Amino acid sequence: MTSVITVPPSLDEHSFEQVVDQLQGVAPDARLLVDARHTRWASPYGLTALLALGQTREERPTLAVPEFDDTASYWARTAFFQHADGLFDLRGTVPKVKGGETTVLLEITPVVGSEDVHEVVGRIQQKAQQILQRELRIDAKATVGFAMTLSEICQNIVEHAGRGGWVGVQAYTYKKRPPFRRVVVIAVCDAGLGFRQSLESAPGRVRNDRWDDAAALEEAVIRGVSRFRDPGRGQGLAGVRRYIGRWDGKVSVRSGTARIAIVPPWDDDVPLLEKLAPFPGSQVQVTIPERVTGALR
């Protein structure tokens, strides 16, 4: 019997939870069809998380590709199908990549080793400068911080995941809550160890009763704790927090059964979600919004 997972029409960091919920009770070696035929839109988080889902399966799953031409073309331009092809049997019409104007700042790119991080940072720099200044009206100085943020999040995969993951960067218009504004979003997803397991591997670590995925996320994201004893460790996420604080951005990290977020005034997300359906690895999203003059909205 094949289990069918329906991908929601709009796939982002929130609606991906519907996908994870449907996976509960489906054995890793069960046959799986991921049905994205009616999906119209996906954020970089949605696309990279779908790849991570493919990575978790022992039996190669099937992915029914979006039926809407625009959606499928967009997914192709993000290089999603190029990577999905290695994880899923693709069912439906996979369009060829066409040129032209795109809001994709960084196509979905695998991150396995340190050299991938160099590649990603090198590729993003020029495009990021253009988009941050032109679309987000952010100072050119923000470009370096953006690349640093990207680098540090990607390094989490290299250092902690124990297996490869994916990164994607895209600009789009945030429409969850008015006023609508342009945002640039970095998504980095893997299906590796996750924060709790990574921190548990620290030598001499003592567990307590309150230890769970949420506690692990609080330690790593808020307090900068790392599994390494080296006092210089844990600075990457601290630097990311500082960067998003400076530019009124948002960061959210999902791992295991919890999700933590640093939420700016323009968003209405919750800071901590616990007891989510379990999903392996870590899924990170950083959002940098357009600079709005005057008070924060």
Add this chain to the structure above:
Amino acid sequence: MMMHIDVSSVLRQTLSCELYSNLVTRPTGAAVRTQIEALLADARERSLTVIDFSHVGMIDFSCADEVVAKLLLRYVAAERDSREAYFLFRGVTDDHWDAIEAVLERHGLALVMETGDGARIVGMVNEGERSAWEKVLELGRAGAADVATALGTRADDCARLLEGLHRRRLLMRLGDGYVAVGGMDELHA
């Protein structure tokens, strides 16, 4: 002995790749620092090394921790080592500063940076240390009594400050006086 290390050249040698000019990732930083330490291995008892970031595109936090913080930590107050290694950082721009500042704060470190206006002490120093260091830089070569007189402070307090700055390798001791790192062009270190 004075050495000049172009960090971007070390980076290219380390990665065996001409394409990357960014100091990113911890393994890259560790490899670059190891190369720098190898270059320093031949240094004499006392050395001054210019660490030149002029051709480095950007540096991230992890790399700054490896290249800057760990390099300084190894040589700061390295009393077990008979060698005294001093560093002067050149070509550090705003593009590098966020990451370097963060790691200096994290480890309680300070360094001397060469800017268009001359040498400057940056990082974790208190006002007293900063004033004392700047006075030594201004005087060229000075003892605790000279600096105390110039600052209007007690000589023994000043002596402690200068000794602390020397241990942090921000001042070099020459005879019974001190010279600021970055203010010793005419001296042979």
